[in-house]
Amino acid sequence: MNKLINNDTDLRRYIPNQVVAVKGEASLFDKIAYWLDTAEQWIFATFCPASVVDAILADNPHSPIRNPLAAIAAHQALADAIPSLDFVQTVNGFAVVSNQNLAPASRDRVDRLIAAHRSQRATAISALIPLLATIPEWRDTPQCGYFRSTLFPTPAHIRPLASGAATWERYEELHPAIAAAEDRLAAEYISPELMQRLRDEALGLSQLSTLDARLCEALRSHIADLINDRPLRDTALRDIVDYIRRHPDTFPEWHRSDTARLFSPPVFRNSKQSPGYWF
Numbered sequence: 001m002n003k004l005i006n007n008d009t010d011l012r013r014y015i016p017n018q019v020v021a022v023k024g025e026a027s028l029f030d031k032i033a034y035w036l037d038t039a040e041q042w043i044f045a046t047f048c049p050a051s052v053v054d055a056i057l058a059d060n061p062h063s064p065i066r067n068p069l070a071a072i073a074a075h076q077a078l079a080d081a082i083p084s085l086d087f088v089q090t091v092n093g094f095a096v097v098s099n100q101n102l103a104p105a106s107r108d109r110v111d112r113l114i115a116a117h118r119s120q121r122a123t124a125i126s127a128l129i130p131l132l133a134t135i136p137e138w139r140d141t142p143q144c145g146y147f148r149s150t151l152f153p154t155p156a157h158i159r160p161l162a163s164g165a166a167t168w169e170r171y172e173e174l175h176p177a178i179a180a181a182e183d184r185l186a187a188e189y190i191s192p193e194l195m196q197r198l199r200d201e202a203l204g205l206s207q208l209s210t211l212d213a214r215l216c217e218a219l220r221s222h223i224a225d226l227i228n229d230r231p232l233r234d235t236a237l238r239d240i241v242d243y244i245r246r247h248p249d250t251f252p253e254w255h256r257s258d259t260a261r262l263f264s265p266p267v268f269r270n271s272k273q274s275p276g277y278w279f
Contacts, residue, residue: 003053004043004070005029005036014074014120031085035077043072047128052137065131071124079117082110122167126156133204150178151195151216151223153203160220161227174227181226185219189237191257194244211250215240 005011008029015028029036044050048069056063129147132138147153152161158174159166186195201208202216218240225232241263244251254260 003050003057004040004066004073010070011036011074014071015078032077032081035081036073038080039073039076042076043069047072047125047143048132048138049141049143052135052141055137056135065128065135068124068128068131072121072128075117075121075124079114079121082114082117118167118169122155122171125168126154129154130204139205146175148196148199148203148205150175150182151199151202151220152178153199157202157220161224177227178223181223182219184226185222185237187259188262189241189259190219190244191254191259193253193257194251197253 008027011029011032044053048065053065053069056065130153132144133147133153138144152158152171152174155166155168155171158171158178161174161178162170182195182199183192186192190198197206198212198216198219200206201212208216218236222232222237224230244254245260245263248255
């Protein structure tokens, strides 16, 4: 049994222009039941384990996570099901469903409808992730580990990198490159320790200060440079490092890191006992 969408009424909350099924006709819920089940399994594998969802909803059936979870399931199921909904299998092969009162939609309109469902799914995902970050049980899951591995924890964050196409597919495609770019900036400038703190704050696992929010935004612009094969702006990055160096109480992770030593090389002191002594 589905956990998130249990009937046609639940489903129709997310489908604005759906014609109500007449008596004797299968409802949209019945038609896409398989895809709904598949969508829910995908949600549990990708965003939050079923056991965690079960515990949250058992404790509070009206939990804020229910609506975005159900929205993701509905839009995912419909995006997958739509290509099959207007075809039936006959003894002579496949046929298109016809109706004397309704004109069939063009391929372009169907494609736009599928794209709209995927866009709405991405919006729901971007709403869900910050809510999950507030749930202690979620923080130890592999799913949390995936979203805390970059400064771009939701599809909404990649919009500047994806030319406005902030879909889940595009997010998954960019995620490895984003993580690699961040790891480079961490190793050469920011330190892995401070980078992880900023990632956790960006996700919502800890409090994001105004200063750290500005730092995250600045780093995202440099990550965009790397993703788009633009040269790093070394002077701007060194200005960021210089600010971090002058505020050890605000950025203790950086000052304890190996990266900090890259900007504080040992000072050579000349002595007569040194093999390379010079006047």
